[in-house]
Amino acid sequence: MQADTLVGALVLGLVEGLTEFIPVSSTGHILLLGHFIGFESTGKTFEVLIQLGAILAILTVYFQRLLSIALALPHQASARRFVAGILLAFLPAAIIGVMAHGFIKAVLFESPALICTTLILGGIVLLVVDKMTLRVRHTNAMDYPLWLCLAIGCFQTLAMVPGVSRSGATIAGALLLGTDKRSAAEFSFFLAMPTMAGAFAYDLYKNRDILSLDDATVIGVGFIAAFVTAVFVVRRLLDFVSRHGFAPFAWWRIAVGLAGFAGLYLVG
Template identity: 40%
Template sequence: MPILLLVVILGIVEGVTEYLPVSSTGHLILATELMGFDADKWALFNIAIQPGAILAILVLYWRTFRDVLVGLWQREPSAFAFVRNLLVAFIPAVVLGLAIGDYVELLLGNAEVVAWMLIIGGFAILLIERLARPTDSGGVANVTLNHSVGIGLIQCLAMIPGVSRSGATIMGAMAMGVDRKTAAEFSFFLAVPTLSGATALQLYKHGATMDPGTGGWILVGALVSFVVAVAVVKAFVAVIQKFGFAPFAWYRIAAGTAALLWLAAR
């Protein structure tokens, strides 16, 4: 398969799955394996194209970020609460990532772990959808400090490939009583520092080992993921408000089961 086609496919997979509760890392690992490439060798590329998905959130919610910046300048309590909640939720991932990041990297090429986590995560979503009693939180700035800490701790589960960062944060927030829309937007905004930090750390640690031509492929993959993520995020919010998260849960279970069968048969 031509490298350009692989890069475009991985960019599409990243853009489609980054903000859905289906695990972008898991899907990138499975996609790489399915196309006959070594997932370990493409692990850094899969992380390095995440800025495309980050940019999608900055573009789609530019008014929110503008209002927060203006609010900080004008010392509005809601703006400070918005930033506080995201920072508090971001810190656990920083601490744990620095502490056990090397161990987590060992799992990034393990397709079997991904398959099992897809299945387990699917059943977890169905359970939370049935038991959660979310109320209207009124936006990210109105999420309590305790809930923000809890969301940050739950996000750390996504270091296991296949868990899904967005799925863990959204469902964790809902389990604590945050409404669907606010939970999804909290996850979107939290992705900006989290994905930026993860990308910067991996490039710092392994950037020197990349082939000279890899930078161009990363730009292509990031651009593709940006375009796709813009479309997906818009559709995602509409879907969860109408149908909830059950469709994504059943998809995870089906995809994980299919992956296990494929891995056993190859």
């Protein structure tokens, strides 16, 4: 295994952790960056499997809250409704992810120009939504009604296209459906857990026969880097969003998309 492969895995893992929970598309970032630094992973598994680091970051930061929800399940209807809402929101992505897995990995993951386009368009949408005056009817992610959870889950399916952003799609959808910014971001955190865990398990199952020990080492480096940076982001994102909204992320998306197009034009 070459040292530059491990360095590339480290860099991409850091980017994954920094971008997974903000609405800029972590997958779009690491696929685009990987394209320009010449990073190739077996079956494009690295880009999916290192998300486990981000999942563990949420579990670490939200451990006490998750534990309290688990303990409340037998005797508290609100806890059961919240868990049901998260599972309901996860369902659309699970169905489409299984049905379109091959197309997503073989076609969409291999389209840098598409990623640049969706980064820019998603940034514009996020700017528009952030500036809209919307009626807020839901301010507590724990109390979202089931219909709202399912609708947010439908928005999440848009993120099957790399560059759209899972968190961006769910947050923008939640805002349009009447939530406030902080609870929308928090619900996106919780929804990330079954979504990314499901993607991890299914991708590992589909590629179990082609992965080697070297692949496991590269994935491990990316996983650790993603975990460390994701913990930092999860602990600070909600306060940042409450103060600044989503416009900074929208402008970042547009800048990265334009830079990506410039890079494709100059070096291919």
